[in-house]
Amino acid sequence: MKKWKSSVIVGIIALLALIALVGSAAALQPDLVVNGIMPNCGYLFGNESNGICAEIKNIGDTTANASHVNFVLSDGYTEKVAVQSLAAGNSTTVEITDPTIRNAGAAVNINVTADCNGEIAESNEGNNTLDSDTTVVNNGYKGKTYTGGSNITTWKTFELQGDLLYSVGDSYYLSSYSYPDWTQYMANWTAGDLQIPDTATVKEARLYVPYTYDKASVMPDNISLTFNDNAQTLTAHYSDRKGYDGYDYPYGMLTYNVTTDFNMGGNTAVLTNTYAGGGKVSVRGMLLVVIYADSSLPERKILVNEEFDLLYGGSSKCTTPDEATAYAPFDGSINLTKYSRGKLITVAPGADPNEGELIFNGQTWTDVWSDNGVTQIGIDERDVSSCLQSTENVAGFQSSSDYMEASNAFLVLTVPTPPDLIVDSITPNCGYIFGNESNEFCAKIKNNGTGATGAFNVSFAAGTFSEQVRVPDGLAAGANTTICVTDPTLRNAGESVTINVTADCNGEVIDSNETNNATVQAETVVNNGYKGKMYTGGENITTRQFYNQAHINLVYSTGDSKYQSGYSTPWITYTANWTASALPIPCGATVKKAVLYIYYTFDRTPAGNVTDYFTLRFNGNVVPIDQHYTDRKGYGSWNYPYGMVRYNVAADFNDGGSNHVVLENTEPTSPHHVSLSGMMLMVVYEYADEPVRMIWLNEGFDIISAKTSYCVTSEEATAYVPFTGGTIEPDTVDRATLVTVMQDAFDGTDKNRLYFNSGEWHGIWDTDAKQGDTSLAINETDVLAYLAATDNEARLQSHIPEGGTKGDGMGAANAILMVEYAPTTPTVHHRGGGGTPRDSDGDGYSDIQELIAGTDQNDPNDYPGKPVATPTPTLALTPTAKPTATPVPTPVATPAATPTTATPTPEEPGFEAIFAIAGLLAVAYLVLKNKGK
Structure with a gap:
């Protein structure tokens, strides 16, 4: 009984659920609505067809099958569009193209009905329709062909012997944003801007004033203009505007006939803004065009077209480049037999830089208009002889996503005459x-x-x-x-x-x-002094003195000398000092040479030899000039000598203390005197403890500056330094150092280069090489790897880096090559593996030699035989015997009951270690096995 009751209850519940489900299904229905209506870019545009979109949405609970949508426009056009099935919550956009041509200002109602044929059973049949009221506007970004306006038509045609000239003078773009209160604008034209022959007669002079963003209708009623102080009457006013939405301000051009007041010697135009408070409009600039007659010139036909058309060709403005085209048709026909040459001049305000496409009789040129960088008036001039037609000659100004305007087109046709x-x-x-x-x-x-x-x-x-x-x-x-x-x-x-x-x-x-x-x-003919003297017939930086193998050394220093400008600074006294530490010379050394170098620039003296006015005192004694080297640009402006002066100061040199220089300058030039780059004091001394050296002293002076505008290449801007005299034994040379002294060489990177034989270094004269407050750069370069026995040569170069136009501008002056031979080293016998013995202080004696001799192996000035003892050429070393130190051919480990305190030398593990590891693994295995049992 209970079982039967339960079955009945379950059946009842199932029946109730089925009834509920069927009822729910019967209640689910679609509901189509028109969610929105959108004409192209939100507007109905005049003088053209219009695209109109509508969004259809299913706001019901189930899918709507295929249906139709009806568009009805109040001025007569209707169209139905099929709609595919729409799932609940989904939407779709349908579009029609309305071909009706309307005028701006017309009122139009757009009615769109979803499911216009009643094909869908909807939950709500009363919400299928949506209305939208709109007013037709012109799309000013299109050419006036599409807005019912005028093309850029022919205003007048001139036939004469003469020509057409044009110029923007010194006019400029005046922004009302930057100058919101401006009230006056002035522009001038010189006789050179419009070069009209004195014999010519001006037939027409027209002044064009293009403007933009007229926010208060300033143009033309609140503007007046004078030309050469004479009031002018406005001849024509052309304008255009966007026509809808924000920033819908007029753009345009004022035109004045200024023929009567035109002056071939120069002209001035003044534009006055009388709008209350000024400003409110921006001026692109001014263009003055003159047509004149002259019997010495060929016969010409000149067509002048004027208008104004705002253009922008791009989808964001619902325009295409074809629609954003202004046309300039030229009236009449052309006798091509007579007029076979044609020049087209077009004016496009706002087109810059390199904007817009020019079309003439089917030929197209791209990115043609540019202004002069001061105005905003784009002008293009080109030969169109090959494109001329007998009739229907038309120029087109086209925008491809360029904001621009089109205003003027001048076609100048010429009767050809013979060439000249x-x-x-x-x-x-x-x-x-x-x-x-x-x-x-x-x-x-x-x-x-x-x-x-x-x-x-x-x-x-x-x-x-x-x-x-x-x-x-x-x-x-x-x-x-x-x-x-x-x-x-x-x-x-x-x-x-x-x-x-x-x-x-x-x-x-x-x-x-x-x-x-x-x-x-x-x-x-002139010399190009910026090239090396190899190219100017001058002298290289040659060897002036050579020291063959001797115990000699060379030291140099710029002391506290500094750069002294002579520009607007007529200095008369220059001092410099050197401390003893600046030129370290060992006690007992013999000074072989002491010279002072003075480096100068911009010698403006009458004879080009400033040394005529120099008096030098070294440690109080007057010293005469020993040698003078000089070079100069050789042509054009700034052609002043640069150079280096050498003084022999050996007789007055204080090798144990300081040295002092005073240079007096009595040159008469004004207001500028010569500039000094600095001084360098150099000393060569002999001393028995010095290594054997060979020293070459090369001197000269060579301005070098590689630069495209100087017609100087890197190869030409090279000073050559050949080292002559002596033969080097390269295999026994320990060091080879090249010292170079350069004036004004600090650019580094790859703007200067040093070459020595096959060696090459880039940018070695840089700010790190600069000597104190001088304008001298000194570099020491290791050239050992490139040393040759004879005919060594350095090359000092101003170098133009890849992609550059100039190198370092500098003066090459000194080059010193110092070759140092390795000291003679006694033979040493070593135990064991051979190789070179360690020499910690680099004095030529091994550490073990110094250990035996009792000298400091870390002090290069403390070595065996100093000062009188002569090291024995061969030393037989007898090591002290130690019980455990004697090596045997095959070492065998012998276990001992008591280990020694010495730490055993770690050895690589052998078979013993392998057996030990194997044993440990075996034990571990047995333990685990027994544990498992």
Whole structure:
């Protein structure tokens, strides 16, 4: 009974659940709504078709099957769109293109109905429709073709013998953001800005004033303009604007006819802003265009087109580049037989830098407009002769995501006349002919006529040198080309050279003027002092003194000398001091040489020899000049001598104490005196305890500066230092040091280089090499690895790094090569493994030799035989016997009952260790096995 009751209860519950489920399913229904309506970019645009989107959403509880959506616009256009099935909570966007062309300002209602055919049973049939009211606007970022405005049309056509000139003068961009209260704007044009012949007659002078962001309708009613102090009447006002949304401010251009008041000697325009408080509008700049007649010029037809069109071609503004195109159609027809040459000048305010595409009769040029960096008026001028058509000539200004405006187009058509070849200029390398080297000559050849030429030759002649160069493609009217040749003739500074260049030297071109094809230019040969003296016929930094193998040494110091500027500083006294510690010379040494070097720059004295005015006192005694080395740029500006002066001060040198220098300068130049880089005192002494050395003293002075604008390469900016005299025994040399002294060489990195034979070092003269407060750099370089027995040579170079244009500008002065021989070392017998004995202090005696002799093995000045004892060439060492020290051929370990206190030498484990480890493993195994039992 209980079982039966339970079954009944369960059945009832199941039945109730089924009823509830069926009821719930019957209640689930979709519900379609129109969630939003969006015209393109949020607006209906005038004068074009419009895309309209609507979002359809299913806000019901179950999937809505496929249905339709209906778009109805109040001015007549309707369209249905199919919608695929939509799951509950999902949405989709449908779009139509309405082809209706409307005018800006028209009011339009957009009605969108979801499930317009009643195909879906919805939970709510009353929410399928959404309305949107909108007003049609123009999209000002499109060309006026798309906004019902005017193209940039032809205002006037001129036919005359003459030309068109234009200039922005000194006008500039004036921002009302930066200058919110401005009330006056002035611009000027010089006679050079618009070079009109004196015989010409001005036919038209037009002043254009483009502006932007007119926030208060300042233009044109709150503006007045004077031209050369005469009030002007506004001729035309062109404008455009975005047309919708924020920042919808007018842009435009004011046009004034200033022909009556134009002055060929110069002009001034003043724009006055009378808006209360000023400002509120920004000025792009001003453009003055002049059309003039001159009977000496070819016949021309000039078409002037004007308007103003704001442009931006990009999806963010619902525009394409094609739509963001302003068109400038030129009126009338062209007789191409008569007018075969055409020049197109286009003006695009706001287009910079390198913005916009120019289209002319199907030909397109990209990124054409740029301003002068001061105004915001982009101007492009180009030859369009090959694109001319007899009719329907049209220029297009196109934006591809460039904010810009289009305002003016000038088409200048010319009746061709014969060409006229001239030599416009002759330029030797860097403007000079340099001595002791080949020279490049360049000539600019220009076609000054109005007709193109065929191929022709250009001839160069200079002394015995002559060469012809072919111009295979000829030159178009107004075009030019630069031709260069290299003259290999080596000349001396001071020689006179006449360069003769002739265009069309073989008479292949029929010129309008055959008498102006040649140009002659006289030049005087100069030395390029920035090159090494190898290239200027001067002297290398050569060996002035050589010390063969002797117990000698050399020390040097700049003491407390410093850089002394002479610029606007007419100094008359210079002092320098050296302490005894600055030049350490052993007691008892013999001074072989003591010289003082003085380094100077910018000698402005009349004869170019400042030493005529120097008096030097060394330790109170007047010392005469021993040697004077000098170099100079050799041409152009700043051509002043630099140099080094040497004084022999051995007679007055104090080798045990301090030394003092006073230099008096009585040069008459004003307001500048010579500048001193500093001084260096150098001493060579002989001393028996010194190692045997060879010393080369090389001196000279060579300005070197590699720089593209100086026409000097790194290879040319090299001072050569050959070391002559003596023969080196390289195998017995212990040290070889090269000391170099350079003036003003601190750039480091790879702007200077040192070469010694095959060795190469980069940037060794840097700020670390700078000597105190002088402007001298001294470097000591180990050159042992590159030493040769004879003919050693150093090269000091100003170097242009890769990708650079200049190297270090410096003066090469001294180079000292010191070669030190290894001391003679007694033979030592060693026990055991051989090899070189240890010499801790580097004095040439091994530690064991010094141990036996009782000298300090860590003091290089304390060694066997000092001062009178002579070390025995061969020492027989008898070691003290020790019981356990005697080695036997095969050591065998002998266990002892009592271990000795000596720590045994660790040995590598042998078979004993292996057996011990194996035994331990076996024991461990047995223990574990028994434990398991």
